[in-house]
Amino acid sequence: MTAQAHPVDPQAGAAVKAADRAHVFHSWSAQGLIDPLAVAGAEGSYFWDYEGKRYLDFTSGLVYTNIGYQHPKVVAAIQEQAGKLSTFAPAFAVEPRSEAARLIAERTPGDLDKIFFTNGGAEAIENAIRMARLHTSRPKVLSAYRSYHGGTTTAINVTGDPRRWASDNGTSGVVHFWAPFLYRSPFYSATEAEEAQRALQHLEDTIAFEGPGTIAAIVLETIPGTAGIMVPPPGYLQGVREICDRYGIVFILDEVMAGFGRTGKWFASEHFDVVPDLLTFAKGVNSGYVPLGGVAISAEIAATFETRAYPGGLTYSGHPLACAAAVATIQVMEDEKIVEHAARIGETVLGPGLRELAERHPSVGEVRGTGVFWALDLVKDRATHEPLVPYNASGEANAPMAAFAAECKAQGLWPFVNMNRTHTVPPCNVSEAEAKEGLAILDSALTVADRYTVEG
Structure with missing residues (x-):
């Protein structure tokens, strides 16, 4: 045009x-x-x-x-779903919700096969942290300074960038640490290998001084987005995974921005051969055509809520129009x-x-x-x-x-x-x-x- x-x-x-x-x-x-x-x-x-x-x-x-904007197949899928069933409560099984969850679970790494739907990325982070705290019975969450995780109460406190400052009430149990960034290294590193090793040691020290038994989760953007697209050095995310396993800490990867093809993989974690316990997504899941986000949940954490009610939910969780858009988007991404x-x-x-x-x-x-x-x-x-x-x-x-x-x-x-x-x-x-x-x-x-x- x-x-x-x-x-x-x-x-x-x-x-x-x-x-x-x-x-x-x-x-x-x-x-x-x-x-x-x-x-x-x-x-x-x-x-x-x-x-x-x-x-x-x-x-x-x-x-x-x-x-991109106005992809005809996704627009048509939304229109078709609106004609069939434009909305329905989240407690029921409806076809677009089930199919969207299945397609997402097929593409997430490892055993992240249960999908909790939200309206966007911030709510995904809110619920992932809630799941981690309930799963571990621990209060604290560690996150990086150069990060953005959303604008709701917990998500904004977990965020590391200045948008947090006006709403940082200091009572959310969040501790920030320095993630690796060789170009502006806080660790005076000369190589990626040094940056990864020193960043991991800094994280270990932070955990030691905060008390490993008090920490529910470590939250990281797989590749930080708004904060500067700093691709982590080789071995760093695998090192965080090992630390989490050693201390019984839930590893949450935020793929809200990096997921669904943005990095040239379905999820950025594939670049680093690492599987988190919880993975948050939104944005690219349906190209933003109708608001949708979610948490992909490991089998172990899902089992925590098998007979114990999960105390969280949203009126529009897995909205049929949003899920129909996700199904069509994933199909378009595959076909094209x-x-x-x-x-x-x-x-x-x-x-x-x-x-x-x-x-x-x-x-x-x-x-x-x-x-x-x-x-x-x-x-x-x-x-x-x-x-x-x-x-x-x-x-x-x-x-x-x-x-x-x-x-x-x-x-x-x-x-x-x-x-x-x-x-x-x-x-x-x-x-x-x-x-x-x-x-x-x-x-x-x-x-x-x-x-x-x-x-x-």
């Missing part, structure tokens, strides 16, 4: 925006300081506004439209080999292309990622790794990143920008031509970021 093919209706766009400004309360925002774009439509890897301007979406929404495509586009286009950008632009300190899950760490000084903007910068301090993002949008690319990073996270079925289009715009926009470096 060309930009000219999209209907231009500025009046309708103005009405949408006026109603939004009058009545919609937006998340994570100072309401008077934002200016949301009025979106008229979307298809595949693109969306457009009421002025007819088209944007290549390098954010996949919030990293969830893994099969989207997981394999994500791996290939990462290996042949995005990875090499982003590394070429790093060679040309002094603002790019490091390229990280796999599949369609990449980050550029933007810096002022490559030698010192000083970030392009300070940690959690806002206002004038964030001007370099704001200028970079504005240039991307001006050229028709919608970027995923967080702190000093830009993430390259298009749909898993992004075409080679679309990926190269996005890389070309990034190449141009990075010249703006370059002006703020010591070389600029």
Whole structure:
């Protein structure tokens, strides 16, 4: 589709925006300081506004439209299910819920064969932690500083990034630790092997000082997403698995963002040959077409609740429309080999292309990622790794990143920008031509970021 093919209706766009400004309360925002774009439509890897301007979406929404916007087979499945049975209570067995659970369980690693459905990722984390605490009869949960796990009460306390601060009540039994990140190593490591070993020792020390018998779970994003797409070094996750086994701690992997093809595997844990006790998912399970998340549960933890009631549930758990969308999404991903495509586009286009950008632009300190899950760490000084903007910068301090993002949008690319990073996270079925289009715009926009470096 060309930009000219999209209907231009500025009046309708103005009405949408006026109603939004009058009545919609937006998340994570100072309401008077934002200016949301009025979106008229979307298809595949693109969306457009009421002025007819088209944007290549390098954010996949919030990293969830893994099969792109408006896939006709998933839209049709939702419509068909709405005609049959649009909703039903979670205590009953209904076909789309059963089939979605079966298809998900077939793809999860190991014996994670029981599926508890939620409305999204935060609720999945809430319930996974509740399961772990009840299974172990222990109160504490360990999680990494560079992490994001959701905005509900437990999930936000488990989160490591600054969005936690305003709601951190200090009573949730959460202890944070440093996970490995060689580029900005808290352990002064020189190699990935050193970083893995020292991070594992730090985790062991944290457990020792907190008391192993008090810790119910360790929660990690398999590959941290919003915090920077830091692929863990070889051996780290297997080492965490061994520590959990030794102390009777439940190992929870958060695959809300990394799951369902994003990394070039069904689940990112496959890259590391590790099986958690609980695995949380959402986003890509049905490309976000209808809200859905869940927890995949090991046989041992499921057995805890075989004759003991699990004290948790949601009115819309396993909603038929959401589950029908999940069934169709998984079938589309299989039929169109989207997981394999994500791996290939990462290996042949995005990875090499982003590394070429790093060679040309002094603002790019490091390229990280796999599949369609990449980050550029933007810096002022490559030698010192000083970030392009300070940690959690806002206002004038964030001007370099704001200028970079504005240039991307001006050229028709919608970027995923967080702190000093830009993430390259298009749909898993992004075409080679679309990926190269996005890389070309990034190449141009990075010249703006370059002006703020010591070389600029």
